[in-house]
Amino acid sequence: MSDPTRPRASLRTAVVWEVLQDALDRRVKATGRDSLDVLDTGGGSGNFAVPLARLGHRVTVVDPSPNALFALERRAAEAGVADRVKGVQGDAHGLFDVVERGGYDAVLCHGVLEYVDDPAEGVRNAVAALRSEGVLSVLAAGLGGAVLARALAGHFTEARQALRDPDGRWGTGDPVPRRFTAEQLTALVESAGLRVGAVHGVRVFADLVPGVLVDTEPGALDALLKLEAAAAELPAFHSVATQLHVLGETTDPAQA
Known part of the structure; x- marks a missing residue:
């Protein structure tokens, strides 16, 4: 996925970014801390990790690719957040060989469940990495x-x-x-013991619209972003989204 801070790339990430930022803001308020500890499983070169670090959070990225982790290190340094981003080589199956259990306020599991042998185990490990109150962000192919x-x-x-x-x-x-329906993803998150806080369709229209139209038509990018945001929460559009995003929470945010 692309950096959510870049305008053209935001078509692919805007919905997820908005939901994730809101969830982390609520965790900051609930904990009384200025920054959170975030684990990004399969986070690659830091498409989400580096922007999160720019917000002041401490992010650990676990990825099996040395090349991706090298790119992460370079990107974090260029962004001036090298002190808040750490990359470690590993995968969802052996997650606790490289990170601690129960050590994170939020865990990102983006583009991982499609590739692991056992998606249920991948979600369980992600949940086990959370503190007693935390947020899980799952993004997978629809x-x-x-x-x-x-x-x-x-x-x-x-x-x-x-x-x-x-x-x-x-x-x-x-x-x-592997691809998922919204029902399959929510079942995985609920089976791991979390409450599903939100389900969103991602890239409902973006992959179907000619890129030249978005790049050349005045106002088209902004209008398409607003359309994606409007459709994202509607269950009728979950069934045609390129990706599905599920937010799982260990506590009711109204009680936090």
Whole structure:
């Protein structure tokens, strides 16, 4: 995913960024601390970690790729937040080989569940990394968005295959190992013991609109961002979103 601070890239991240910032602001208020400890599993080169560090939070990124972690280190240094970003090599399966249990106010699990052998274990590990009161942000590929994209491209057989396949794959050439419905993701989060605070569809329209239109038509980017935000919370659009975002919380924010 792209840096949520860059305008064109915000089409892919704006909804998630807004929900995440609001959740972290509530945690800051509840804890009385100016900054939080955030764990970003599969955080790669820091697309979310570095902006979070700019807000003053301390972020640990766990990723299996040395190259991604090198890019993270460089990006954090360029942003002037190297002291608040730490990268460690590891994965969701062996998470507690590299980080402590119960040590984080928030855990990001973005683009991870599609690739792990056991998504339920991945979510359980993410929850186990939370403190007694915390927030889990899950972002994963949506089944409906892939089906719609294949159909609109004229690949009708592949679209039907994705619907039938238990992992939501459209064929052997599909680069994504697994996709989810909103119901599947919320069930994973609830089964791990969290309350689902919000579900959002991400990139409902952005991947279907020609890029040249967004880049050249005056006001198009802002209008599309507002449209994405308006549709994100509506369950009717979850079924066609490219990605799905689920926010899980260990406490009722009204009581925090």
